[in-house]
Amino acid sequence: MRMIERLLRWVVTAGAFTGVACIIALMCLTVVTVSFRAIGIAFPGTYTLAEILLIPAISFSLAYAAYEGAHTRVELMTSILPERLSSLLDALMLALGTVFWVVVAYAGTLEALKSARNREEAPILGFPVTPFRWLLVIAIVLLCLVLVVQVVRALLRTRQVKEVSKGSQS
């Protein structure tokens, strides 16, 4: 488990770095476009590029938020149940919730395969879009892995009730 967690942290960090790089690139792209526009130089591909950059920015942010336990939830029930039961409920809810993201990853895979088959190209700029569709799939798969580890962690908690759970989500 510890090995897996370490590996996961490494992968999530790499993913988060990709997401961060894309957000910064997005900002710089707009700033450069606006500045150059002021002196009459145009980049017709800005919007296309921005839309493509958004894919990794958003999809890796989803995985990172899950890793940080930041996805908004209501703690009403879990806060009144005994700890063991609430950990069990936690595990169950995260496991069920993961199903949705598995669906997203599967749907993304179908779309990526279609994009590859059709040799999808970005308008104006003409570079292939398929790799970015795969990035989305990779990020969502990573999100699923994060959730699975959290499910396992919650299940382990039900066994070791006495240990104070410090990493619990807020």
Place this chain on the structure above:
Amino acid sequence: SAAEFNLTYASPYSTTHPYGAADEAWIERIEEQTDGRVDITAYWGRSLISSREGVDELEAGIADMAYITPIYATSGYELNRLTPAFFYGYSDPAHVLEVYQQLWEDFPTFSEELDGVRVLGFNVGTPMHLQLRDTPVRELEDLQGLRIRAANDYIGALAQFGAEGVAMPMGDTYPALQRGVLDGVVAPYEALKSLSFGEVVDYYVDLPHSRGAYASRAMNQDVWNSLPEDIQAVFIDNIDWLTQKNLENSMAAEESGKAFGREQGVTFIDIADSEKQRYAEAFVSSARDVAEDLDERGLPGTEILEQVRQAHQNAD
């Protein structure tokens, strides 16, 4: 309801739009002509179907019927998606439609590309022109340095005359024209009113940007196969009607766009035919590129391009 066949219809447009209005009339007609055996529930304005992936969504059965826009697809349907670009220089939508429907007869690939759906109507767009915020354009040299929102297909041609094509989302265009982020937009007469551009542009220059035509209404193939022949026949009998109704509505919208523009004090500039001719030539090389790209994929790109250009020449 008590009907025998309850079908859903989804469109990215709303009923105030000419295409949506045509659909509404068509739905009523189908229900009437099938004596109420068919009942159609409509979902407007992208609530059930998108414009980029509409064909795939229809094929997957998200709706039974839909307004499809293969021209806006991100990939796939190459002939359907890319050949509208061959219609540069055309200005009469009825003629575009005629030539396009001939292509459908001559090249079965058009319908084969859409093999998960049964086409029930065609759409031809009225031509787009140049709408300008505060700079009149009387010859192509006036385009120099202007920032113009345009569909991807037109950006190359604009660039040849020194204008900067901007691929801005439609929702941003109005404020951008209002504040001067843009100098102009390539849009049809209709948009003067429907997108309120008449309020933020001073000049309308009739430099044509033809939009071609496309298969625009369709039914999921499995649903189609499940219908009895007499019901299918009603749909088939209405293909031309829907197509014509669509064109009729578009022409009417063009007129009300012009009227709104006049009301708003927009100056309409008739650009010289020689300028239109020069502008059309700016599309030649990119159309050829598209055709060659299609050829490379084993599709009759060049052949179709030549047929479209020939028909244009014959009409002159």
Place this chain on the structure above:
Amino acid sequence: MTPVVTGIVGLIGLFSLIAMGMPIGFAMGLVGFLGFAYLISFHAAIIKVGVVTFDISTNYAIGTVPLFLFMAHVLFASGIGRDLYDVAACWLGRRRGGLAMATIGASSGFAAASASSIATTATMGLVALPEMRKHNYDVSLASGSVAAGGTIGSLIPPSGMFIIYGILTETSIGKMFAAGIIPGILLAVFYMITIAVVCRINPNAGPRGPKYSFSEKLVSLKKTGEVIILFMLVMGGILLGWFTPTEAGAMGAFGAIIVASLRRRLNWKALKEAIYSTLKTTGMIFGILFGALVFNSFITVTNIPLNIVGFVTESGFSPFVVLLLILSVYLLLGMVLDASAMMTLTIPLFFPLVTNLGFDAVLFGVLVVRMTEIALITPPVGMNVYVLSGIAPDIPLRKIFKGTLPFVMADAVHVALLLTFPILVLWLPSL
């Protein structure tokens, strides 16, 4: 099960899962997917999920949210947000609820630069919320005023919702923009009065701060210089046509970094923290958006909205009663649907009805946009509230919803006023 029954079962399922602690976006996505698969087919549901998730991941207009968040996180990490509120505390803190009122004012100002409610809420949540809490404001009042303040933005141009309405109904966008201004200002005033009333009832909700002399007040203004320059740059840039409101997020974020660096408030560590927090909040917001979009598709095919609309259309009541009914429908649908989904689903059906009854398209547009924005702060599904709770995870959702309640009541009065005196809406566009 009929579609409507399936919809009701789905809603019950959704609320149960949320109550049992499933992350809200996950629950909406899961129920939405299963419901859609049940009503249409598994394959159709998969395709729908693929389309909506890719659509939102490449949507430029929504994609500016991370950049507005980045700006807010930079302002927060560099302490500039704190400075701003120190100044507000100095000038307005003496008044009960003064900081919450300042938040409403700041939200309205920010709204003039941003076309999105979510961006406004997230930004003010990061900048204003911690400061109000530091000054011992009741969390409900503090969070309620931020969440509600975010909804003013749709009335003040530029407004994404007015543009959507204008395009859907071919109503003049220019007139919509003009029509929103007076109601927008009026709403800000209403919200401030609401804060005063809440503080009158519960004086501890927004406690009085210390008293400052006039010279101290003047000195405090020094702290605001850079932020005012930043704000003027972003606003001025939009008004002068240097960039669009969607580009303003990037310009604001970049400007915030420059300002913070010039003040030597932004070291490498703070910047790193700001950008990683941006990623986290982005993920939290899009987690909800992904789920909400899938859920909206499900609700659409349950035909619940169509049935409700059909009922109103065929009710045969007098025009004014029909209009009131329509507004209640928005309040009802707004409990579970997202603002733009509600618009696209209902406007094409309601609009012809309302205009046939003789109501003005601009007036109806302002009312509808208002109703869809109220939906963002009403339980159980309220996007602004969810976003805020993601930014301040230690505040339970129900406390924020409790905080938005007085504002929803103010909204009801506001809408009633616009209905009674349509001139408030129609005067500016008629000029």
